[in-house]
Amino acid sequence: MQTYLTLTELRTKLGNRSRSAIYADLAAGRLPQPIKLGGRIYWPEGEVDAHLRNLRNLREQAA
Numbered sequence: 001m002q003t004y005l006t007l008t009e010l011r012t013k014l015g016n017r018s019r020s021a022i023y024a025d026l027a028a029g030r031l032p033q034p035i036k037l038g039g040r041i042y043w044p045e046g047e048v049d050a051h052l053r054n055l056r057n058l059r060e061q062a063a
Contacts, residue, residue, distance in 0.1 A: 004035075004042035013048065030055075
């Protein structure tokens with residue numbers, strides 16, 4: 001079953017990044033786009049986890 005993160009939960013998962021930093025990351029394509037459900041936005045947790053794993057792998061390959 002898919003789990004969805006609220007903005008507050010996403011901020012916590014990303015080390016308490018500010019709301020504006022998260023929206024800047026979205027605009028730059030550094031985070032997956034959220035989905036809108038009933039007037040609120042959510043991030044599929046699986047997509048966020050996969051995206052973070054990919055970034056980690058890229059960083060390890062570059063080192």
